Amino acid sequence: MNCEQIQYTERFVTANGIRLHLVETGTGEPVLLLHGFPEFWYSWRNQLPGLASAGFRAIAVDLRGYNKSDVPRGIASYRTNTLVADVADLIASLNCGPIRVVGHDWGGLIAWRLAAMHPSLVRKIAILNAPHAAAFRRELARNWRQWIKSHYVLLFQLPWLPERLIAASDFAVLERGWKTQPVNPMAFSNDQIGEYKQAFRVSGTSGPLNYYRAAFWHPHDLLGQPQKVFVPTIVIWGAQDPFISESVNDHLSKWVPDAIVKVISEASHWVQNDDPEQVNELLINFFHDHSR
Numbered sequence: 001m002n003c004e005q006i007q008y009t010e011r012f013v014t015a016n017g018i019r020l021h022l023v024e025t026g027t028g029e030p031v032l033l034l035h036g037f038p039e040f041w042y043s044w045r046n047q048l049p050g051l052a053s054a055g056f057r058a059i060a061v062d063l064r065g066y067n068k069s070d071v072p073r074g075i076a077s078y079r080t081n082t083l084v085a086d087v088a089d090l091i092a093s094l095n096c097g098p099i100r101v102v103g104h105d106w107g108g109l110i111a112w113r114l115a116a117m118h119p120s121l122v123r124k125i126a127i128l129n130a131p132h133a134a135a136f137r138r139e140l141a142r143n144w145r146q147w148i149k150s151h152y153v154l155l156f157q158l159p160w161l162p163e164r165l166i167a168a169s170d171f172a173v174l175e176r177g178w179k180t181q182p183v184n185p186m187a188f189s190n191d192q193i194g195e196y197k198q199a200f201r202v203s204g205t206s207g208p209l210n211y212y213r214a215a216f217w218h219p220h221d222l223l224g225q226p227q228k229v230f231v232p233t234i235v236i237w238g239a240q241d242p243f244i245s246e247s248v249n250d251h252l253s254k255w256v257p258d259a260i261v262k263v264i265s266e267a268s269h270w271v272q273n274d275d276p277e278q279v280n281e282l283l284i285n286f287f288h289d290h291s292r
Contacts (some may be wrong), residue, residue, distance in 0.1 A: 008048065012068075015089035016082070021068035024059040026052025030096045031287065033060040034087065036105020036130070037208050038166070038174055040067035040199040042192075043104065046276035047283065054284040056100075061090065063107065065207020067199040078210035080221035084113045088121055097121045100287050104128040104272060106211055109222065115229045124232045124292070126283055129241050129269050131248040132229075133222040134255050139248045146245050156212040166205050171197045183240055183266050187273035232292040233259040236282055238267030238274060258292065 008025040023041045025048050035043040041060035051058035062069040064086055065078060072078075087110055091097045100123050103111030108130020115122045131139070139146045156162050166173055174196065178188040215222055233256050239246055249261050262282055267274035286292070 013090060013093050015093055016086045018064055018070040018072060018086065020064065020070070020086065020090060021062040022059055023048070023061075024057060025049065026055070026057045028055045028057050029100070030057040030059055030094065031100045031102060031283075032087070032091065032094075033058065034063065034101065034103040034107025034110055035060070035066070036103075036107050037211065038200070038205070039105075039196065040203075042195050042199070043272070044102075045192075047102070047272060047280060050276070050280035051283065051287075054280075054288070056284075056287065059094070061087075062199075063110075065203060065210065067203050069203075071203050071207045075210045075213045075217065078207065078214040079218050080109065080113060080211075080215055081117075081218075082214075083110050083211070084117060087111075087114050088118045091121045098123040100124045100126070102126040102128070102283065103130060105130055105269070109133065112229060113222065115231050115233070116226045119229075119231055122231050124234075124287060125229070126286060127233065127235045128271050128279070129236075129238055129244060131244055132227075132252060132255055134227045135248050135250075135252060136244075137223060139245055143245055143247065146248075149243050149245065152243075153212050153216065156209050157216055162209050163205050166209075167200070171200060174200075178270075181242060182268050182270045182274050183238075184274040187268075187270055227255050229256045230258065232286075234282065234286045235259060235261045236271060236279055237261060237263045238269055238271035239263050239265045240267065241269040243269055260286075 008023050010023050012019050012021055031051050033044040040062050044060040048058045065071050091099050098121055101111045108127045111125050112132050115125050175193050178193055252259050264275050272279045
């Protein structure tokens with residue numbers, strides 16, 4: 001079953017002063033899904049039906065700057081604490097907290113900070129290939145290879161040039177990444193890549209790139225206190241991630257006492273696309289586990 005084969009509802013919600021686009025399906029206790037870069041709600045096309053069939057109300061959001069959600073101007077509009085406030089206000093507007101939250105990549109960074117800053121809003125979190133900020137800082141300090149893997153962040157600090165490079169030749173650099181980085185050659189079909197391209201035609205790329213610029217210029221938003229996460233957490237990690245070293249999860253209990261890490265060896269950074277069945281099974285079992 002995929003997202004094209006199920007019934008889902010699209011709507012807009014005002015949160016933290018901006019309009020966010022939501023796609024949801026299913027009934028039951030809610031699960032909020034936060035995508036990463038360079039994606040949009042469609043990143044969760046395989047998880048939406050899986051969670052719905054397991055008895056959850058699955059809600060995928062376009063984060064600010066993406067697809068049909070508002071695209072505020074200026075780097076300061078994309079500070080990490082602002083992104084966290086968007087999600088916190090969204091949960092409050094849904095009137096269904098505390099809530100289960102799933103985040104991949106930048107969505108995972110937001111989920112980490114949300115759980116640390118607003119634990120009363122979060123029942124459990126699931127993190128997909130997104131480092132805990134304090135663990136990532138430790139990794140940069142001890143592993144020169146991580147600096148090489150993160151070089152694109154420095155490129156993204158330049159004005160206007162990254163936007164031009166990403167959009168060139170009909171988003172050729174993104175298409176190449178989606179076709180070559182996943183372990184599963186079927187992770188992204190041509191039609192699915194076309195959906196991503198269309199989303200960026202709607203929103204542009206400046207908003208998403210400003211996530212990186214704002215984090216670079218306002219690092220305290222990611223690295224400031226609180227850093228500890230006390231809600232039950234599962235980290236699902238694609239071992240063949242070209243951007244983040246798996247060792248970032250070493251000794252995670254220092255910051256997240258109730259965390260389990262599940263590594264999928266035959267998966268990349270795009271773990272929910274490489275192995276959607278296993279990711280869905282891990283999410284559903286974790287969310288149904290009432291002992292945690």
